Amino acid sequence: MTLTATEEHATTDLIAGADPNRALDALFVNAPLRDYGLRPRTNDYTLPVLGMAYIATYAQHVGGFNVGVLDAEAHGLGIEETIRVVNTARPAGRA
Numbered sequence: 001m002t003l004t005a006t007e008e009h010a011t012t013d014l015i016a017g018a019d020p021n022r023a024l025d026a027l028f029v030n031a032p033l034r035d036y037g038l039r040p041r042t043n044d045y046t047l048p049v050l051g052m053a054y055i056a057t058y059a060q061h062v063g064g065f066n067v068g069v070l071d072a073e074a075h076g077l078g079i080e081e082t083i084r085v086v087n088t089a090r091p092a093g094r095a
Helices: 005-014 050-061 079-089
Strands: 026-030 067-071
Touching: 005 079, 026 050, 026 079, 050 067, 067 079
Parallel strands: 026 067
Antiparallel strands: none
């Protein structure tokens, strides 16, 4: 699948913390609680994923890895959209 420049840019906007000029070593994903592609979320209230952010920060600052965090729940992404974002980001070792 070939993405347009707009789709590529939108994907990087959804991922926090990663250096876009380096290959992504790891992507931490807070998966959506349900498929918002089928049934949109009715409120905008979410809790931040602090534990995941702490681990990502540690990996970045201590390990020197280029890591990002995708909070699909906070962005209201559906399952298919979450998969598309992960595949577009191309983290190392993705299956």
